[in-house]
Amino acid sequence: MSTEAPATMEIETVPSEPKPESNPLPPKPKFEPLKAHEMSDGRVQFRKVSVPPHRYSPLKKYWMDIYTPVYEQMKIDIRMNLKARKVELKTRQDTPDISNLQKCADFVHAFMLGFDVPDAIALLRLDELYVESFEIKDVKTLRGEHLSRAIGRLSGKGGKTKFAIENATKTRIVIADTKIHILGSFANIKIARDSLCSLILGSPAGKVYSKLRQVSARLAERF
Secondary structure (H helix, E strand, C coil): CCCCCCCCCCCCCCCCCCCCCCCCCCCCCCCCCCCHHHHCCCCCCEEEEECCHHHHHHHHHCHHHHHHHHHHHCCEEEEEECCCCEEEEEECCCCCCCHHHHHHHHHHHHHHHCCCHHHHCHHHHCCCCEEEEEEHHHHCCCCCHHHHHHHHHHHCHHHHHHHHHHHHHCCEEEEECCEEEEEECHHHHHHHHHHHHHHHCCCCHHHHHHHHHHHHHHHHHHC
16 A cells, blocks of 8 residues: 555636626716706797786886896796786796796786785795685675675774784785685685685674684694
8 A cells, every 4th residue: 555645636726707797787877957948848938917907007116026036036037018918928048947937927917916026926935825816706695785794894994804814824815806815825725715704604703813813823833
């Protein structure tokens, strides 16, 4: 028997080449955000708002207050078309967002309904504000003196009732003859509308006040 140790087998390791990946995915493309005029294939977007005859004088008086935020801040072109009796709005090359056009149209429309410029301008700054309109005859059919008394109940002495509802519900209310316009958030408009409907249906102002106190206390707790 031989006493020599068995020779060890030497194995040469060859570094394995990485296998090519099957169907390698291309890198994700990076696109710049589209500008307002590019979203509509370069077409200019228009809006027109009719001007009622009784709003000509206020529009002329407050034109610069309306023009400045629309043109300078929202980057929307605005002009008054005297022939068609409409305020015309259109997008520009540097309009940052296409939704600015609709916001400006809502702002001008709110002014035409009778809201003050500082109140209506909130439509440009906040997204969750709306304007709701309804007529007294939508709630109850009233004629003659009954209608006059209902309008008187809505306003109160020196507008006291209207101001109380506005302050309690954080809304703005315009009573134009038999039409009522409310500017505010969805939940607040509902509370204000319920109070106005109660007054139209004949509820005394004191009962509406006490209900408003309960509702405004609940709103304060929620926030």
